[in-house]
Each structure stands twice: as C-alpha cells, then as structure tokens.
Amino acid sequence: MSMYDEADARAVLDKVVKLSKADECTATLEGSVKGNARFALNNISTSGIVSDTVLAVRSAYGKRLGTATTNAYDDASLERVVRRAEELAELAPENPEFMPALEKQVYKPSPTFNASVAGITPEYRAKVATDSIAPCRAGKMVAAGFLADGQSFVAIANSKGNFGYQQATSLDYTCTVRTDDERGSGWVGRNVNDAGQLDAAAEVRIAMGKAGRSVDAKALEPGKYTVILEPEAAAGLISFMMRFFDARQADEGRSFLSKRGGGNRLGEQVFDPRVSIHTDPWDPVVPVLPWDGEGLARERMALVDKGKVANLEYSRYWAKLKDKRAMGSPGNIVMAGGTKSTDELVRGTKKGILVTRTWYIRMVDPQTVLLTGLTRDGTFYVEDGEIRYPVKNFRFNESPVIMLNNVEELGRPVRLGGGGGGGQPSRLLTIPPMKLRDFTFTSISDAV
Amino acid sequence: MDRRDFLTIGGLGIAGLVLPIHGRAVAAEELLSTLDVSLKKAIADAALEAATKAGASYCDVRVGRYLRQFVLTRENRVENVVNTESTGIGVRVIVNGTWGFAATSDLTKDGAATAAAQAAAIARANSRAQTEPVQLAKVKGVGEVAWRTPIRKNAMAVPLKDKAELLLAVNAAALKAGASFISSNMFAINEQKYFASTDGSYIDQDIHRIWVPFTVTAVDQASGRFRTRDGLSAPMGMGYEYLDGDARAKFVMPNGVVNYGNSYDMVEDAIAAAQQAREKLKAPSVKPGKYDLVLDPSHLWLTIHESVGHPLELDRVLGYEANFAGTSFATLDKLKSRFRYGSDIVTLFADRTQPHSLGAAEYDDEGVKTQRWDLVKDGILVNYQAIRDQAHIIGEEGSHGCCYADSWSSVQFQRMANVSLAPGAAKLGVADMIKDVENGIYIIGDGSFSIDQQRFNAQFGGQLFYEIKDGRITGMIEDVAYQIRTPEFWNSCAAVCDPGDYRFGGSFFDGKGQPSQSSAVSHGSSTTRFNGVNVINTARKLG
Numbered sequence: 001m002s003m004y005d006e007a008d009a010r011a012v013l014d015k016v017v018k019l020s021k022a023d024e025c026t027a028t029l030e031g032s033v034k035g036n037a038r039f040a041l042n043n044i045s046t047s048g049i050v051s052d053t054v055l056a057v058r059s060a061y062g063k064r065l066g067t068a069t070t071n072a073y074d075d076a077s078l079e080r081v082v083r084r085a086e087e088l089a090e091l092a093p094e095n096p097e098f099m100p101a102l103e104k105q106v107y108k109p110s111p112t113f114n115a116s117v118a119g120i121t122p123e124y125r126a127k128v129a130t131d132s133i134a135p136c137r138a139g140k141m142v143a144a145g146f147l148a149d150g151q152s153f154v155a156i157a158n159s160k161g162n163f164g165y166q167q168a169t170s171l172d173y174t175c176t177v178r179t180d181d182e183r184g185s186g187w188v189g190r191n192v193n194d195a196g197q198l199d200a201a202a203e204v205r206i207a208m209g210k211a212g213r214s215v216d217a218k219a220l221e222p223g224k225y226t227v228i229l230e231p232e233a234a235a236g237l238i239s240f241m242m243r244f245f246d247a248r249q250a251d252e253g254r255s256f257l258s259k260r261g262g263g264n265r266l267g268e269q270v271f272d273p274r275v276s277i278h279t280d281p282w283d284p285v286v287p288v289l290p291w292d293g294e295g296l297a298r299e300r301m302a303l304v305d306k307g308k309v310a311n312l313e314y315s316r317y318w319a320k321l322k323d324k325r326a327m328g329s330p331g332n333i334v335m336a337g338g339t340k341s342t343d344e345l346v347r348g349t350k351k352g353i354l355v356t357r358t359w360y361i362r363m364v365d366p367q368t369v370l371l372t373g374l375t376r377d378g379t380f381y382v383e384d385g386e387i388r389y390p391v392k393n394f395r396f397n398e399s400p401v402i403m404l405n406n407v408e409e410l411g412r413p414v415r416l417g418g419g420g421g422g423g424q425p426s427r428l429l430t431i432p433p434m435k436l437r438d439f440t441f442t443s444i445s446d447a448v
Numbered sequence: 449m450d451r452r453d454f455l456t457i458g459g460l461g462i463a464g465l466v467l468p469i470h471g472r473a474v475a476a477e478e479l480l481s482t483l484d485v486s487l488k489k490a491i492a493d494a495a496l497e498a499a500t501k502a503g504a505s506y507c508d509v510r511v512g513r514y515l516r517q518f519v520l521t522r523e524n525r526v527e528n529v530v531n532t533e534s535t536g537i538g539v540r541v542i543v544n545g546t547w548g549f550a551a552t553s554d555l556t557k558d559g560a561a562t563a564a565a566q567a568a569a570i571a572r573a574n575s576r577a578q579t580e581p582v583q584l585a586k587v588k589g590v591g592e593v594a595w596r597t598p599i600r601k602n603a604m605a606v607p608l609k610d611k612a613e614l615l616l617a618v619n620a621a622a623l624k625a626g627a628s629f630i631s632s633n634m635f636a637i638n639e640q641k642y643f644a645s646t647d648g649s650y651i652d653q654d655i656h657r658i659w660v661p662f663t664v665t666a667v668d669q670a671s672g673r674f675r676t677r678d679g680l681s682a683p684m685g686m687g688y689e690y691l692d693g694d695a696r697a698k699f700v701m702p703n704g705v706v707n708y709g710n711s712y713d714m715v716e717d718a719i720a721a722a723q724q725a726r727e728k729l730k731a732p733s734v735k736p737g738k739y740d741l742v743l744d745p746s747h748l749w750l751t752i753h754e755s756v757g758h759p760l761e762l763d764r765v766l767g768y769e770a771n772f773a774g775t776s777f778a779t780l781d782k783l784k785s786r787f788r789y790g791s792d793i794v795t796l797f798a799d800r801t802q803p804h805s806l807g808a809a810e811y812d813d814e815g816v817k818t819q820r821w822d823l824v825k826d827g828i829l830v831n832y833q834a835i836r837d838q839a840h841i842i843g844e845e846g847s848h849g850c851c852y853a854d855s856w857s858s859v860q861f862q863r864m865a866n867v868s869l870a871p872g873a874a875k876l877g878v879a880d881m882i883k884d885v886e887n888g889i890y891i892i893g894d895g896s897f898s899i900d901q902q903r904f905n906a907q908f909g910g911q912l913f914y915e916i917k918d919g920r921i922t923g924m925i926e927d928v929a930y931q932i933r934t935p936e937f938w939n940s941c942a943a944v945c946d947p948g949d950y951r952f953g954g955s956f957f958d959g960k961g962q963p964s965q966s967s968a969v970s971h972g973s974s975t976t977r978f979n980g981v982n983v984i985n986t987a988r989k990l991g
Contacts, residue, residue: 036962036963038771038962040767040768040769040770040771041766041767041768043577043579044574044577045768046859048549050857050963067528067530088529091608092526092529093525093526093612095525095526095527096524096525097525142767142770144767144768144769144770144771145771146771146772146962148962148963174771175771176770176771178767178770178775182775182779252628252629252667253628253667253668253669253672253674254628254629254665254667254674256990258672258674259672260669260670260671260672261669261670261672262669270990270991359900359901360898360899360900360901361898362896362897362898363896364896364907364909364929364986365927365986365987365988366674366676367673367674367675368987368988368989368990370986370988372896372898372907372929373898374898374900374901374905376900376901393900393905395898395900395905395907395931397907397929397984397986399988399990401990402988402990405991442931442984443905443907443931443982444905445900445904445905446777446902446904446905446933447774447777447900447901447902447903447904447905448902
C-alpha cells in the first residue's frame with residue numbers, strides 16, 4: 001500500500017512521535033503511485049507504474065540534528081528508524097543555524113486532489129499515446145511524447161503537536177511532432193487538474209500544425225526583436241528568475257536583488273508597472289500543498305506588485321536574524337496578465353517573432369540573471385498581425401529582469417506545470433503570453 | 449536531473465527531510481557490507497528459470513545494491529549528511545521478440561521469479577503492438593567473474609568526521625583567503641551490481657565513484673558586484689585516495705593556475721579559488737569578436753560531452769529521445785557519407801576501460817565487455833554508441849558495451865560511454881601552444897552550457913578566462929562566453945597538446961530518458977586550440 005488515508009498516516013506518525021526520546025522529533029510520511037507512458041517513432045516505447053512510500057524522521061538534541069528514513073512500517077521498523085535518527089543526531093556537529101521544530105500550524109486545505117486523475121488506468125495512458133500517434137501516422141508525421149500521472153499524499157507531524165495531511169494528483173502531457181522528412185517540428189504540452197481536461201487527439205493537432213508550418217524556415221539575422229512569447233516560452237525564463245527571490249542571497253550581496261552598499265531591493269521598482277506576481281496555495285487554477293518542505297504554512301504572498309518587489313522569501317533562520325516573519329516557501333507562481341490570447345497578441349503585432357517554446361535555459365551571469373537558451377518547435381516571423389513564415393531557431397542571451405522591463409503587452413495567463421525537462425519550470429505556474437520589445441537573439445541554430 | 453538541479457535540491461537541505469534521491473537512509477557501517485555472491489546467484493537463477501518457463505527467449509537479471517553518501521557544507525557548518533541504500537532486482541526479458549521489464553525490492557528467489565513472470569507478461573502483452581522484433585546482438589557467456597574499481601581507499605570506510613573536517617577546513621581556508629562565501633560538498637557512490645543472463649554470464653561488479661565540488665563567492669558590496677569560482681576537481685571513478693593531494697598529479701599552467709590529474713588538493717584549490725574570485729571582480733570585460741581559444745581539459749570535457757558525446761548516441765540519432773533530450777544532427781546518412789566532423793587532427797573515441805574514469809567497468813549492464821572504439825577518426829565520423837538491440841542498425845556485429853541503468857528498478861538503456869579527444873601525437877606543451885596564439889583566450893574550468901536539441905548550436909562559459917596577445921598571457925578577463933556550430937567548431941581545431949597534459953573532466957549526474965535516469969561519464973583531453981571562435985560579452989546592466 002503506498003496511499004495512506006489520514007487516519008492511517010496519523011497512526012504511523014503518532015507512533016513515531018511517541019517513540020522519540022530526543023528533545024524534538026518531526027516525522028513526514030509521503031507516498032505516491034506514479035504512472036507513465038512514453039512513445040517515440042509513432043510507437044509506444046515504455047510504460048510503467050511505480051509505487052513508493054517513505055517515512056522520514058528528524059530528531060534533535062539541542063542544536064544537533066539527525067535524519068533517518070524507512071519504508072517499513074511494522075512496530076520494530078518504526079522503533080529502529082527513530083533510534084537511528086537519534087543516534088545520528090547524537091553524532092552530528094551542532095548546527096549554528098538550528099531552528100527548533102515548528103509550533104502547531106494552521107493548514108487550510110487546498111484543492112490539490114482530483115479523483116479523475118487518481119483513477120487513471122493503463123488503458124487511459126495507452127489511449128493518450130494512440131490518440132497522439134494515429135493522426136501523426138496519417139499525416140506523415142512522427143510523434144514522440146510522454147504522459148506522466150500520479151497521486152500522492154503527504155503527512156507531517158512533530159512532537160509539538162503539529163499535524164497535516166493532504167492528498168494531491170498530477171497529470172502532465174508533452175508531445176513533440178516532427179515531419180517525416182525531418183524538416184519541421186512542433187510541440188504541445190498540457191498540465192491539467194482533471195483527466196477530462198486532456199484531449200490528446202485535439203492537442204496533438206496543435207503540435208502537428210506547428211510542425212507543418214515550420215518546414216522551410218528562413219534564416220533571419222540575430223539581433224534585437226519584438227517577440228511574442230507563448231506562455232511555455234516565457235515560463236522557463238520567469239521561473240528561473242523566481243528562484244532568486246531569496247532574502248538571504250540578496251542580503252549577502254549575491255543576487256540581482258542585492259542593493260549596492262548592502263541590503264536588498266525590497267520595495268523598489270525593478271520591473272514594468274504591469275508586472276505583478278504572487279504565490280497562493282489556494283489558487284483555483286494552480287493549487288499546491290498549504291505547507292512547504294519544512295512544514296511551514298504557506299500564505300498568499302505578493303512577490304512583485306505593479307513592478308515593485310513586494311516580498312522576498314525568508315527562511316526561518318534568516319527571518320529570525322532579520323526580525324521578519326517567515327512564511328512557507330512558495331509552491332506556485334501566479335503571474336497576472338490581460339485578456340488576450342497568443343493569437344490576439346499576434347494579430348496586434350506590426351513586426352515580430354512568435355516563439356512557441358524555449359529550451360536548455362542556463363544561467364550565464366547571476367549578477368543580472370542573464371540566461372541563455374534556444375527557441376524550438378515553431379518559431380515564426382509575424383508582420384501586420386499575421387504569421388508570414390517560419391524562421392530558423394535562435395539562441396537568446398536575455399535577462400528576464402530586462403525582459404520584464406520591455407513589456408509591450410501581457411495576454412491571458414494559462415496553467416503550466418513542471419516535469420518538462422530542459423529548463424522547464426519545476427513549480428506550478430500561471431504565465432501569460434507576452435509581447436516584449438528588444439529581446440536579444442545572439443545567433444541562429446540550424447536545429448529543427 | 450542535471451547536476452546543477454541536483455545541487456540545488458541537495459543544497460536546500462529542507463531541514464534534512466527531503467532526500468535528494470530515492471533510497472532508504474542507512475547507518476554508516478551499512479555502507480561497508482556487501483551481499484553474498486551465492487545468494488545473488490541463487491536469486492538470479494530463480495529469475496532466469498522463471499523467465500524461461502514463461503516463454504522468454506532471453507532474460508537478464510540485475511541484483512543491485514546502490515549506496516550513496518552525501519556531505520553538504522557551507523562556511524562553518526555541515527548542512528546535511530545523507531547515507532542511502534537501495535537494493536532490489538530488475539528483470540528484463542524478450543518474449544515474442546518484445547522487451548518486458550519488472551523490478552522488485554523483494555530479495556528472495558520467489559520475489560525474483562515473480563518479477564520475471566511479470567516481465568514476461570508485460571512483454572507478451574506489448575508484443576501485440578510490436579511492429580519489428582528485437583534483434584539482439586550475440587554475446588558469449590563468461591561464466592562467474594568479478595571486477596572492482598581499483599580503489600586504494602574506500603570512501604565509505606572513511607569516518608564521516610574526517611569528511612566533515614576536510615570540507616570545513618576547505619571552507620575556512622577559502623574564507624581566510626578572501627572568499628565571502630563558500631559551499632562545498634562530497635558525494636561518494638558505490639554500485640554493487642550483479643548481472644546474470646541466459647547467455648551464461650554471472651558478473652559481480654563493485655563500482656566506486658567520488659566527487660567533491662565547491663563554489664566560492666566573492667562579493668564587493670561597494671560596487672554591488674559578485675563573482676564565483678567553482679573548484680577545478682573532476683568527479684572520478686576512484687576512492688578516497690583522490691583527495692590525497694599528491695603533488696605529482698598537479699599541473700601548473702603557464703599563468704600559474706594549478707590544475708589536477710588523478711589526485712586533488714582541495715584546500716589548495718579553495719585558496720586559489722578565493723583569490724581568483726576576488727581577481728574576477730576587477731577583471732576587464734572581454735571585447736566581443738573572433739578569438740583563437742585555448743581550452744583546458746577542465747573546460748573542454750563539457751564541450752566534448754555536449755557536442756560529441758550526446759549527438760553520437762544512437763537512440764538520439766534514431767529519434768527515441770525526440771520529446772526530451774532531442775535528436776541529432778549526426779544522422780545515419782552522415783555515417784555512410786563519411787561526414788567530416790572535425791579537422792584531421794581530431795580523433796574522438798569512446799572508452800569504458802579507462803582507469804579512474806567515471807564510466808570504468810569490466811562489463812556493461814547487459815553483460816557486454818567494455819571496450820574502446822573510435823567515433824570520429826582523423827576528423828571523419830566513423831561510428832556511434834550502440835547497445836545490443838541497436839548494433840544491427842549500423843551494421844555492427846556486437847554491442848559497444850555502453851548500456852546502463854541508474855538503479856535496479858530502472859530499465860537499462862544506451863548511455864554515453866567516456867568520450868574523449870585523443871591527445872596529439874607530436875610533443876606539444878601548453879606553453880608552446882600559447883606561444884603561437886596572436887589573439888586568443890585561455891579558458892579553464894567549466895561554466896554555463898546550453899545546446900540545441902540537435903546539438904548544432906552551443907554556448908559555453910567557463911571559470912577562468914585569460915587574454916592571450918602575441919603569444920603571451922596578459923591577464924584575466926571576464927564576461928566571456930563562446931558560441932559554436934558543432935561541425936565548424938571541431939573543424940577549427942588547430943592543435944592538441946601531447947599525452948603529458950591529458951586529464952579527465954566529467955559529469956556525475958548526466959540526465960537522459962523519461963522517466964529520467966542519471967549516469968556518470970568522464971571525458972579526457974589535453975589542452976586544445978580552436979581558431980576563430982565567436983566570443984560574446986555577457987555583461988548586462990540592470991536599471
């Protein structure tokens with residue numbers, strides 16, 4: 001059994017806390033059932049299901065910490081894991097930044113579980129694959145894709161009486177479609193709450209359309225262009241930047257949010273006034289657990305408000321040192337936008353480049369969050385509101401900080417998920433399509 | 449997961465509650481034990497027998513015990529210590545010409561037999577949709593054999609206290625030498641892998657690897673600038689002896705920078721890193737343009753990895769990785785047409801037999817003896833990296849021995865062998881190479897890296913950049929990144945130093961596949977010169 005209900009999870013954690021002889025004890029029980037189906041060259045290549053459960057016990061003596069884990073839950077195994085954590089704590093050096101176990105938290109549940117995803121069957125996965133493959137075969141195209149679904153639970157408890165339990169589900173679909181002569185490539189990705197929201201047969205048409213339209217791409221000179229970034233294209237850059245909203249890094253002088261002479265840029269106007277970004281575990285589109293990896297309760301928190309840095313993330317230790325209140329580390333990023341779709345942004349563009357997707361994004365200079373990466377799977381020249389022709393992929397060297405100062409227009413945000421790899425976001429996001437001026441392309445790629 | 453993501457996760461520590469990889473945590477003494485070989489053979493035989501009974505024409509069994517220890521520190525404190533163990537059985541079969549795989553953590557004969565039956569059932573079910581039966585290259589059984597990474601000190605046997613003290617001493621030395629911050633980590637891995645197959649092989653291997661990365665940061669609060677310098681060590685297929693700091697393994701470069709071969713002085717490097725990070729704060733910014741690049745092995749390994757190792761993986765070439773890692777520009781027609789990959793002094797070879805390399809083993813994860821073979825010979829594309837069910841596609845009779853799984857619970861598949869640039873035949877040292885360069889940049893250490901999905905267009909940064917003018921190194925410069933188109937870059941290769949300068953770099957956590965698996969791979973080279981490469985300036989100003 002890898003999915004425990006609340007009563008069973010509580011029973012295990014209660015036993016663990018009772019067994020503890022340390023000054024403090026925190027225990028986390030997590031379990032999941034994850035399914036996947038992979039296809040390539042218009043055939044299902046692999047599929048599988050993996051179940052796993054793990055109990056982690058953290059014991060503290062004074063400022064010394066030890067952690068041990070197990071996947072066996074009989075009384076003897078529970079006793080063994082608790083003793084092992086305690087032994088490790090006794091051997092560990094004192095941690096000068098030790099923080100005591102959390103006081104009792106209030107966790108307001110968030111809608112992270114959807115029964116339709118938990119009920120996904122091998123047949124559903126096979127159908128997603130065949131629905132993706134069949135139209136490609138018929139259209140002389142080649143599909144390669146991946147469906148990953150999962151249900152999970154997390155339960156947390158400690159010797160100060162804190163307890164939390166919640167279930168979650170996830171469903172992520174990606175498909176790359178290439179023309180059979182290898183001259184065109186398109187992509188589609190969907191991360192949804194409800195299994196009924198994924199219609200692979202319809203989604204694959206988007207990738208097929210992009211593949212067909214990207215054949216015979218023309219080379220444009222690299223340089224600064226007005227771009228329309230589809231949400232997926234923008235997400236990789238923006239989520240990268242959001243990793244650096246850490247107060248400690250900023251205060252230590254090693255972040256783009258550090259202030260010359262010391263301190264951080266909290267409250268300063270760093271972005272265009274149309275840029276607002278917040279986090280909210282109860283967001284109905286991208287709900288996430290109401291606590292972070294440490295068990296600290298998450299809250300709705302503005303990160304960027306009308307272009308000003310509204311909040312930074314404080315760890316419990318750094319918050320104590322700086323006399324701030326620590327809030328749970330964000331589990332999602334919600335960026336505000338307008339009402340227009342990507343197509344509508346294209347229609348309002350005199351001259352520009354439409355980017356489907358960005359790829360292999362890496363940090364070049366953390367001082368300015370200068371990132372490099374490439375466009376992929378559908379890059380098009382736009383003129384007078386219409387896509388005129390496909391263009392060869394570009395390498396960009398651009399900072400999302402600069403990019404979000406060059407906003408022309410933001411469209412309607414959409415949900416995006418993790419798991420894509422190659423620089424894709426690792427947190428749930430809503431990101432709008434965006435039209436930006438002076439986006440820096442530094443070279444051309446011949447890759448299709 | 450790539451190595452940077454790994455460090456991000458590992459470095460967070462999340463109060464010690466989130467393990468960076470799967471596996472159960474174990475006490476340090478358990479890192480020294482091994483499973484009894486006769487037990488492993490009995491388990492394997494049970495699986496082989498059950499698979500054969502279930503109609504399998506081929507079966508292999510991997511009984512694996514994967515041990516990992518991570519020590520994570522910053523400045524004056526140990527942030528996290530994690531010991532993990534993961535043990536289980538993976539069974540792969542062919543039924544009706546189709547692969548099936550199942551895995552279990554039940555280390556009994558019954559558990560193995562059940563997994564074998566499940567794998568056969570999956571294969572049979574999948575065979576209904578199979579369009580082309582698996583063609584498996586022949587392998588002759590080797591009977592009962594054993595191999596161990598030739599280590600002198602098992603890292604798992606070194607007390608945790610010693611490791612923590614070393615890292616804290618490294619941190620203290622860097623801070624004393626001018627670093628504002630430092631994080632340093634130690635990763636030790638031991639894979640105890642038992643392989644058996646219906647070919648008649650019973651292969652017991654004990655594989656060890658170690659990696660000790662650090663990052664020093666120097667901050668100039670007045671100007672608001674900060675710069676980092678990573679350690680110049682390489683992850684190695686070695687034991688704790690790598691950290692002995694043997695002076696004979698030092699490579700002192702013409703500008704005084706110290707590089708390391710098969711032995712590493714971590715404290716010395718941390719002191720140098722602190723001083724160099726300070727120097728970087730004041731170094732002038734590069735003028736963009738074409739430069740001749742002199743690339744140290746501590747840097748070039750990553751360029752080889754991305755622009756040669758990955759594009760010559762046959763599964764990528766064929767399209768199996770199209771949705772994730774990507775495909776390859778080096779298509780099969782280019783093999784037939786003897787595509788010119790590089791200049792005629794470029795020979796790039798794959799080799800899992802190299803001592804001290806991350807990929808070193810006697811056999812791969814499908815029982816094939818490891819070997820050396822050329823990928824690019826005298827500039828011409830001559831081969832790919834292929835495993836048993838791919839060899840026929842490129843007209844090879846046997847596998848190259850580069851099949852790997854990162855766990856007993858993962859299916860083995862084609863992974864990159866150690867791919868290296870052959871050193872130059874003529875005597876040539878780094879100082880002599882630099883003497884001939886009029887307008888160049890000397891790059892040491894790996895930095896930022898990004899490459900497209902077909903491995904054409906890549907951009908690389910580094911750790912240390914030095915301007916070369918009229919044959920002399922004039923001083924440090926900053927904000928350097930170079931952009932390449934793979935074939936042009938390798939065709940611009942103008943000189944390769946001799947074997948005396950040959951060293952490894954490598955990737956400890958190279959990701960591939962969906963679900964993603966990580967592998968470790970080394971890349972050797974001597975210092976190499978490339979002419980007329982496009983260099984950009986990466987400095988930007990924020991408002």
